Structures are given as structure tokens and as C-alpha cells.
Amino acid sequence: MVTKQDIKLIKSLNQKKYRQKLELFTVEGVKGIKEFLNSHYKLNRLYTTKQIFEAPSTKTLEISENELKKISSLKNPNTALAIFEIPKSKNTNSHGLIVALDDVRDPGNLGTIIRLCDWYGIKDLVCNHSTVDCYNAKVVQATMGSLTRVNITYINLVEFMLNYSGDVFGTYMNGENIYSADLPNEGIIVLGNEANGISAEISSIIDRRITIPQFGKSKDTESLNVANATAIVLSEFRRRTIET
């Protein structure tokens, strides 16, 4: 049976401060839970309406649909909810491409960017502390399991960049044309906030400003959404590695 204490714990994990304090987060749905169970993530507790998971029975509680509704934060709860431990971040590898996020606020955007990192084989994603928490339930949902394959670290981005020996790239409206720019297979690629782009402080330590040129002719066109910009930038960096 789901106790009041269970409900209280699970609801508290909707808040970043409790996730950080307890070092726990929730995952909902069969596919997502299976991906986390098959990864290095450690299960804390599994609440499920069906015994379809390969999880230790000591950590599994069979519950009713009604109980699932009480603990789920989804409109249409899907079979199960699991609590996993937030792992310690591994050290960021200083080789290869690193994606850095400066104040990305939208959970859907972060989730999509994590998925893109997974697709394009980016092992390290570093975020400054104002970027949305990657263990936010909406982010976890949007990553479709990619969270288990990308090493995400929340850091002081300025310090990290200052200690980095390679080139730091940033996306701007008025930089080098990304299609003709010389792009290495190592470096940091910084993407900025949805409304304001990359902050002035971070901008001051960017080595190379790159731009996705606009082909349509209207001056009213909004700049690309940060997730789409990430898709195009990663595509361009990776393309070069197979052509050379």
C-alpha cells in the first residue's frame, strides 16, 4: 500500500531543493523506467501496477491504478513510477566536443538537447546553475532515456571555460557563417538562454562566434529556437569529422 509518507516524499521530489537534499528523482512510464533500470542509475523504489520490470522485489511495491493516480504527476499515468538515486557527476572529459548551456530555462528544450547530445555522441553536457535541473520530471520525460547516456554537470561555467585549453564556440546572430567556418572535433559549444542568448559575462570569454545564416529574407523572422539551433550546430560539427 502507498502510505501518506510515500505520497509526501514523491510530491516533494517535484521540487529541486528536495531532489538535491535527498539525492533522488522520479521517472514515470514503462519505457523510461526500463531504460533507467538498464543503466548505471540505482533504483530506490518502484511503484507499479504490473509486475513487468526486472527489479529487486525488496524495492518493488505493487499498487493499484488509483494509488498510481495519487502519486503520479501525469494526467494519464502509465503503469508505474520509480524513484532513482541522483548519481555523482563524473569528471567532464576534456577531450572531444562538450556542449555548455548558459541559462536554458525550458524543460522541453533541455530534454531535447540531451537527446541530441546522445544522438551526436556528445558525452559531456555542462550547465550553469541557472539552467533548469535535468532531474526535473518534464526534462526526464523529454529525454526519452538519453539522460542515462550523457554526463551532465552543473558548474560555474565561467570558471570551467577559463580553465579549458581548447576553443570555446558560441552561437550568435552576427558571427562566422557556420557552414564555411573551420570547425574542430574538440571544443566547447555554448548555447544561451531562450530569450536573451548568451550572457555578457560568458560572451566575454567566447573564442569564436558562429552563426546559422538565415536563408529566408524577412527581417521579422524570429531567431531559431535553442533546441533547433543545437541540432544544426551539432550536425555541422559532426559532419566535418566524417568528411576529413
Added chain:
Amino acid sequence: MVTKQDIKLIKSLNQKKYRQKLELFTVEGVKGIKEFLNSHYKLNRLYTTKQIFEAPSTKTLEISENELKKISSLKNPNTALAIFEIPKSKNTNSHGLIVALDDVRDPGNLGTIIRLCDWYGIKDLVCNHSTVDCYNAKVVQATMGSLTRVNITYINLVEFMLNYSGDVFGTYMNGENIYSADLPNEGIIVLGNEANGISAEISSIIDRRITIPQFGKSKDTESLNVANATAIVLSEFRRRTIET
């Protein structure tokens, strides 16, 4: 004053069948409304809490915040709501790149794809009838004004493709590597449904299957979301036009 009839009309426009019958749709928010006012779209009626728009006074009704709340479908209504006429689609230009959508269902995805078409100078977007309606309020919101600059037509996609003389491209998991494929500056690019990709019927008349290769090594990685795939595919097609 907003009448009951106004409210009834505006609410009915949340449904596709009434939008099609009345040939009207709604736009909310200052920026969006201004973009439509500055375009070829014809205003039917403007409900606003502030006189900040350049619109004929005969078609403008000043309303209170409370009245705006009654007609808005947003949680946080923003200043105004406008009703515009749905224009007749222009003939699709047979030159240049055309994007075709086969059963894209998510309003956010369609909105993002329209924005990408605008950015990459794609003038024509053709959709089969099962693709979400581009005058759906969520789509209009997500396009950030790009809807005024892309010609969108709902058609029988199979017939359209059969009558087209150039190459028809489709995105698949097992086609030619897009980065090394020869890509022309004319053609139709087909993108498919979020869960099922391109349908069997449409697939049978695709000339060239292209693939965005995966660089990460996990077999569990989900395929790219259709909006991100569109971003990368349009980026690749357009890049070639500046290199040659």
C-alpha cells in the same frame, strides 16, 4: 462589450470544423497580432485591452482584462485577441525546395517546422489532411509569426507527389547518409508522423531515402524528433546551395 455571441464564436474557433466552416482563426498576444496585421492576412475583429495596434477602429473593440480572460484560451492572456480570415492557399510553386508533412500530429512540432521553413527560405509547405491544422491556436502560437511568410496547403499528398517532376526525398533510419548524399536545390522533402514515420503508401513513391546518421553508439537512443530532423535536413540542403 464582449457579448455572449462573441464568446461563442471565439470558443467555436478552437475547433477545426468551425475554423474551416467560418474561414476564421484566432491569434493571441501583442507580437503575434502585430505580425498578422502587417501581413497579407485580413483582420476580422480585434479585442484589445489597450489601443496599441494599427487596426481599423470599426473592427476594434476595447475590452477589460476580465473580458479578455473570458475569451482567451491562454492561462495568462496577453493584452489582446484577434480574429483573422483564413486566406485561400496560393498555388504551390513547383520550383525550389518544398517541405511535405505526412501525418505530423503535434501542434508544437508543426509550429516549429513552419518557423524552420521561414528561416531556411522554404516558401511552400504541403501537408496531407491528417496533419494537424496550421490554424490551431497552439500552432499559431508556436510559429512566432512565421505562418504569415510560408504558404501552407492541405492536399492529397500522394497525388501531389505523383504529379511532381523532380525528386522526392524522405527521411528514414536506413537510407543514404545525408552528409555525403548529393542534394539538389529543388525537390520535395517528406517528413513523417512522430511515432510511425512516413506511411507505406507515401514511402512507395519516394525517390530517395536519406538518413541523419547517429554518432552516439547506443542502440537504445530514440530517433530524432521530427522538428529536429527537419532542422538538420533543411540545414544540409541549404548548405549545399552556398558551397556550389
